[in-house]
Amino acid sequence: MAASSETKGEGTLRKAFGGVLGFFILLLIGALAFSIRLFSVIKYESVIHEFDPYFNYRVTQFLTKNGIYDFWNWFDDRTWYPLGRVIGGTVYPGLTLTAGSIWWLLNNLNIPLSVETVCVFTAPIFSANASWATYLLTKEVKGTGAGLTAAALLAMVPSYISRSVAGSYDNEAVAIFALIFTFYLYTKTLNTGSLFYATLNALSYFYMVCSWGGYTFIINLIPMHVLLCIVTGRYSPRLYIAYAPLVVLGTLLASLVPVVGFNAVMTSEHFASFLVFIILHVVALVYYIKGILSPKMFKVAMTLVVTVGIAVCCAVLAILIALVASSPTKGWSGRSLSLLDPTYASKYIPIIASVSEHQPPTWPSYFMDINVLAFLVPAGIVACFLPVSDASLFMVLYITTSVYFSGVMVRLMLVLAPAACIMSGIALSEAFDVFTRSIKLQLPKLFESPGSGDIDSTQDEVVKVDNKAATDKSETAPKERPSKKNRKKEKEIVETTIKKPPKAKRLLVLPLEASAVAILLLIILGAFYVVHCVWAAAEAYSAPSIVLTSHSHDGLHVFDDFREAYAWLRHNTDVDDKVASWWDYGYQTTAMANRTVIVDNNTWNNTHIATVGTAMSSPEKPAWEIFNSLDVKYVLVVFGGLVGYPSDDINKFLWMVRIGGGVFPHIREPDYLRDGQYRIDAQATPTMLNCLMYKLSYYRFVETDGKGFDRVRRTEIGKKHFKLTHFEEVFTTHHWMVRIYKLKPPKNRIRGKLKKSKTNSKTNPSNSKRHSNLRKNPWQ
């Protein structure tokens, strides 16, 4: 608005200045997004985090070593023994290909970085890209000012930091960028109606399909938006250009990705897009005929087209229902169903429910993950409706659906975060716009009237600084509206301001003091957000979870037990030995210890996992038989009772029982519970005290402190002194967090007393020697 009153030359100069300033702000935002994620490298070290990233790292190593064609055809025989796994056809290749090509490019530029370094820093680089994409998307929706604010908010939103700190080398790291960028290109196409952007949109959608299973969110959200536009009478040719090529090209491109393949046309997740595709064509035809006919004739044609359209829709619906009924997956896949019906997973698929990130979130986690944005989002939604456009309607739809999905699964909080940032960015920028404008209009009056000057002088300085920034924003804001519709709106606004300037101004002007205070409060709010984000990045989300630390009164303790155990496996076992553990540790074992595992984090075969769960919850002898039938040499358990590490195998044990019992009915959950309570003290059930997991976890545990006090469960264990007959302990790490057992070979049939004592005396010295080494308790 201010630009219209100024002369043209001055206006372009200021515009150029605003553009340069905006560019540097964006650069700084990118640097911020990158550097705030480096706490994990500074506080710990440059390592890959957690579980899934290890698998991705291993795949990337394979890709860089063997090339792309071997990667597509890779059959991995080191996991899911005896079945193996076809990696090339079952993995979303986007992340690995991205990191692999970055590595390849750097190496060709003679910058010799290791694959691990590239993998560690992929996520921070892509979060900088994501914040730039957010700027572009918000600019399409509400102008540059809102774009910059939203980008700054996204650069440090804790929810996104939790998945993209340096070392967190997971699909989500690149997928969020792809998601936002696809949405940006969609709204850009919607605003310009250019086929070029539609092509780019399809390609960006392809990248999204490559990188994450969450692409179904896009292919359902965009049709929903199209449908909403049609229903609210906002159909335009631009909508057709934005949507119809995307469906055709997107479907074809999605079927190029091996893990999706024909699912792109066979599963129900994608049917919504085809249905809307057909509806859109019917609507487009109606609008076309309306355009070329006179209104009276159109009425006649309307009845015809409506009847034909309904008939076609009925036919298509019938075909779709038939397809759904006959499709190989019987409609929706488990994860999607658990999205629509939040109780579905816990009822039917324990293996989905057992993953903590698939649980519904608690209220504090909203505050933890998006902080003050949660309060700004409603204001942003209101601001989106003030002049409603196709793009702002899209954002409203995006935030509504993502709020719902984040309520179903903690993991999908990640999808909510960009939407919340954009909404809050819009809200903040609109608020600043109103406040600074009202200050700007009242400042001249202030200087004219004498007495009040000295009172507000300190405030004025603050206000002036804000004013400067805000004028930049407000001037650059309304310049990017290429489409005719928006331009018309702008003209209208300009006209109204010209026609009746005093009225329009008075509507938006707030009292000077009130707006100054409001600006101060908003700045304080922003400061709180920044402080919280830095704290979250530094303290809460940077732990790599393979190296643990704890602060106590006598200083910092580092628990590096996992890598100790995997290194032991790597150096002391045969290359072809099979290691059994619960599936959480499968990826790490293959990547770090390079040993064959039975099950891993890619939970594609429920029966196989149930077999391991059954073995863990059986008594020693049947467990030995199960493991022996799987050719297992070593069993690995994670035990946190000594140092108080809560996510150990005993705490996960009930899920093993449930998953095992789901396939093998002789494992029954009530057998392990005393009056519905899960306990491991003297009150525990005999089944619990005799199962393999209990024995492997607590074997010789009483020797540490003489009582067998478990620091996680905060009780003394129920059964303290026992011996293992079919397993022998071969390695226990420094803090007892990982314990490795070897399956004893089957005993000889000869049961002579002499022989038994002989073998005992032979094995004992070496054993006791090792035991005496292990018996040292670090805490005493």
Place this chain on the structure above:
Amino acid sequence: MIVNIVQLTNQFSSSVLDISCEPQVFVNFFATTFFISSFYVSVIFFSYFSENCQCVLFSPFSDSGKQELIMAKSNASDAQALVRSLRSAYAATPTNLKIIDLYVVFAIATAIIQVVYMGIVGSFPFNSFLSGVLSCVGTAVLAVCLRIQVNKENKEFKDLPPERAFADFVLCNLVLHLVIMNFLG
């Protein structure tokens, strides 16, 4: 205009070649060659006599289906008036748009033939069926987009030069057919 036609036919022949790569869809190929020859004939015919016989050429493609339905549904005088006004309204559209319309109709007809063929023979090499049909649907959709953009009556695209629209169209087609070639196996 001539360049337009050449480009369009190039696009066509590329899509036909894609389909013919797979031996199992040879019948598709024959159907398409038949159609492409008819397309050539009609385009040549049209470009020579476009001034004289627009309605004759286009009425069978665009109106006949509707005509029958109208006969069945509403009373005859209304329907006749509607058809007449439709025809007169359509006669007023510029020639280049009519060419695009023909192209769209042709692509849809090819897609329908392939679907019918699939219904008779079965969808065994599913990727070739899918790429054949989606190639036709895709070209139709892109041509509709082009038509929207070069239509002078669409006020929204007044500042978009038709050359730019056509360049975008060619680019999009290029991507589409590269993908299809890849997907065909």
